[in-house]
Amino acid sequence: MPVLIAAVVLVGSLCALDLLLTLxxxxxxxxxTELLSKVSDNMPGRPPVIGVGEEVGEFTAVAVDGEALTRESLRGDTLVAFFSPNCAPCHEMLPQFVAYARAGGRGRERVLAVVVGAPELATEQVEGLRPVARVVVEGSDTALTTAFRIKGFPTVLKVTRDGRGRVVVAGNRVDLELPTVAA
Structure with a gap:
């Protein structure tokens, strides 16, 4: 009987300890959960991106049509988008982006699309973007991704030149749902 009492006390103690640890x-x-909700409240549905007013870094890239691109080749207000072939939201956003770029009346010279991933996987996105944008495919060379400090896909930005002639981000949360008015 004393062994049985000792066993019940031991099991009861273990249960109490388990309850305290669970609590x-x-x-x-x-x-x-509270900390994560505070972070997501500051960036609803968007990965952290380069801030409005921040200067775009230097870059050199070659578009799929052979055109050399640098930071200085971004003229006036330019729409810049980053997609990845391995990103489901990118595939969903692509038709909206193409329609937005087409409706904006910017012309290809003021729209830059970057597809980050293996070139053989990027073919579908590149073909969808070519009619409305200069397209760059970034594989191992991530000059544009680094220059724009991209941390997530898809990302759509508007860049412009500020009063000092620097290329800066004018908007880092472009709403593709809003209609655009041609200039």
Whole structure:
């Protein structure tokens, strides 16, 4: 009988300890959920990107049609988009982007699309973007991704020249749902 009492006390103690540890884990999970919700409130549905007013870094790239591109080749207000062939939201956004670029009346010289990934996987996106944009495929060379400090896909930006002639980000949350008016 004393062995049975000792076993029940031991099992009861282990259950109480387990309960305390579980309550501690639940408390920590609530704290982490609160922290994550604060972060996502600051960036609703968007990855962190280069800030409005920040200067675009130097880059050199070659478009799929052979045109050499640099930061200085971005003329006036330019729409810049980054896609990846491995990104489901990129495939969903592509038709909206093409329609937005076409409706904006910018012409190909003021729209730049960057497809980041293996060239053999990027073919479909490149063909969809070519009618409305200068298209660059970035494989291992990520000059544009680095210059624009891209951390997630898809990303759509508007860039312009500021009063000092620097190429800066004019908008980092382009709403492709809004109609554009041709200039």
């Amino acid at each position: 501690g884990v639940v408390k920590r999970l609530r704290e982490h």
